[in-house]
Amino acid sequence: MKTFLTAVVLAIGFSEVNAEEITGGFGIPFDQPFSESIKILKEDKIIWSAESSAGERWQLYLDSLDVVPPEPNSIFRDYRVSITPTSRLPFMIYAQSKMDRSACLSTESAVLRILKEKYPNAKFRKGHFNDIKSFQ
Numbered sequence: 001m002k003t004f005l006t007a008v009v010l011a012i013g014f015s016e017v018n019a020e021e022i023t024g025g026f027g028i029p030f031d032q033p034f035s036e037s038i039k040i041l042k043e044d045k046i047i048w049s050a051e052s053s054a055g056e057r058w059q060l061y062l063d064s065l066d067v068v069p070p071e072p073n074s075i076f077r078d079y080r081v082s083i084t085p086t087s088r089l090p091f092m093i094y095a096q097s098k099m100d101r102s103a104c105l106s107t108e109s110a111v112l113r114i115l116k117e118k119y120p121n122a123k124f125r126k127g128h129f130n131d132i133k134s135f136q
Contacts, residue, residue: 022119025093027070028081033088034065042066046082061085069093075107 024030028038048060065081072079076095083090099107 024090025069026072026079026095028067028090028093030090034081034083034090035070038070039068040065041068045085062091063088075111 022030028034042065044064046062046064048062049057050060051057063083063085065083067079067081069079069081073095075097077097078095080094081090082092082094097107
């Protein structure tokens, strides 16, 4: 049986102009340093390199943490938080779960409904994050 992933990505800021601000998720706030009380399962140091359209090169350094969040959701099994290395402020939370295709499709609909209820003014889009179908 093939395994599929359903995922949600919450990122700091607004998803659309006039949308409600997303302030965090799963008990992890974006406006406070990452809490020492949250259990870290694995920590990776990541460097993203890119080049602007003007040819300027830049790098983004971040810490990526596999965690057990304070307020997990029964839909998801794995959680990853990206934080800035100096201030340790979270700026992206990634939650995922593996399931069969049928469960993935019904869960996808349920997750989108929950997000739309919580953030009625936001525009969510289905996308891909690291080659995984997700809501952003």
